[in-house]
Amino acid sequence: MRILISLTIAGMVLISGCELLEDNGSNNSDIAEGLKTALEVGTDSSVFKTSLSDGFYKDAAIKILLPDEAKVIVDNIGSIPMGNQLLExxxxxxxxxxxxxxxxxxxxxxxAIRNMSNQRCSFDTQRSEPRK
Structure with missing residues (x-):
């Protein structure tokens, strides 16, 4: 779940970055396609890494633990024979x-990436500011 959230945040950052781009000869369509390609490459890489065995389990940054609501169980499971092993x-x-x-x-x-609107990256070259 954390990796999906990270990918979503990365996508939002890249898309909002469109508003800061200046026209340097590339048209808006090229810029939008470049951002979409970057998002797809990032998605492929993240999904590949996390879908491997231990992709989540051995990565402390994204390892999924039990929720806080299970704290009572986690704190007391050691009193049961092999309880910690069962928990793990x-x-x-x-x-x-x-x-x-x-x-x-x-x-x-x-x-989702392919269906993103290019309007998000449109840029008014006459006024050198993002279109609204």
């Missing part, structure tokens, strides 16, 4: 599920 197995399975789900993310993100 649950966390492992949650992260394996995220790795499997990441494989399905590519077409969803690419469809």
């Amino acid at each position: 197995n649950v966390i492992l399975r949650i992260n394996r599920s995220a790795e499997d789900a990441a494989k399905s993310a590519t077409p969803i993100f690419k469809n």
